[in-house]
Amino acid sequence: xxxxxxxxxxxxxxxxxxxxxxxxxxxxxxxxxxxxxxxxxxxxxxxxxxxxxxxxxxxxxxxxxxxxxxxxxxxxxxxxxxxxxxxxxxxxxxxxxxxxxxxxxxxxxxxxxxxxxxxxxxxxxxxxxxxxxxxxxxxxxxxxxxxxxxxx
Numbered sequence: 001x002x003x004x005x006x007x008x009x010x011x012x013x014x015x016x017x018x019x020x021x022x023x024x025x026x027x028x029x030x031x032x033x034x035x036x037x038x039x040x041x042x043x044x045x046x047x048x049x050x051x052x053x054x055x056x057x058x059x060x061x062x063x064x065x066x067x068x069x070x071x072x073x074x075x076x077x078x079x080x081x082x083x084x085x086x087x088x089x090x091x092x093x094x095x096x097x098x099x100x101x102x103x104x105x106x107x108x109x110x111x112x113x114x115x116x117x118x119x120x121x122x123x124x125x126x127x128x129x130x131x132x133x134x135x136x137x138x139x140x141x142x143x144x145x146x147x148x149x150x151x152x
Contacts, residue, residue, distance in 0.1 A: 029113065031137035046087030050103060052142035053080035054110030055135075061115055062128050076146050081107060114138075 032051055037044040056077035063069045081103070088099055117135055118128050125131035129139055 029134060031134050032141040033137050042087045042090040046084045046091075048141075048145070049080045049084035049087060050107055051110055051138065052145060053077050053084060054107045055114050055138050055142050056080060057107065057111040058114035058118055059129070061111075062118060062122075076142075080142070080145075 032048060035048075037048050039045045039048060053076075056073045059073045060070055060077060063073060084103055084107075085100060088103065089096065092099075114135070117132055121130075121132040121135060122128050129135055
């Protein structure tokens with residue numbers, strides 16, 4: 001299973017670099033810190049990890065000339081995606097492949113959304129990650145979770 005997750009995770013990063021399609025809208029998103037998620041519940045933990053995976057993939061897009069940072073966000077994207085899959089499989093593991101495809105599609109949608117916000121923020125302020133409350137708050141929430149992941 002981890003092999004499938006890794007392949008899908010890498011595929012998301014590759015597809016994300018050129019894709020701009022998406023269903024979700026910025027206005028529909030609530031920052032992770034304000035979402036009232038209960039991370040002890042598989043659905044909430046899976047959603048949190050999915051959003052962090054997408055944010056990491058979006059950050060990967062704009063870190064073109066910094067190989068060390070790109071490697072860190074790539075690893076975080078993969079680990080958060082794996083955590084998301086495991087959380088959702090805890091609840092229902094009937095069709096693993098369908099779940100992987102569904103989550104990959106959702107990560108791509110959120111990645112594109114985050115990327116659009118990051119690009120707009122850069123155009124407005126000259127900064128990729130500072131200047132938009134959603135990006136700032138989700139980066140803080142995901143960074144806090146990432147510290148726990150990287151310490152393991």
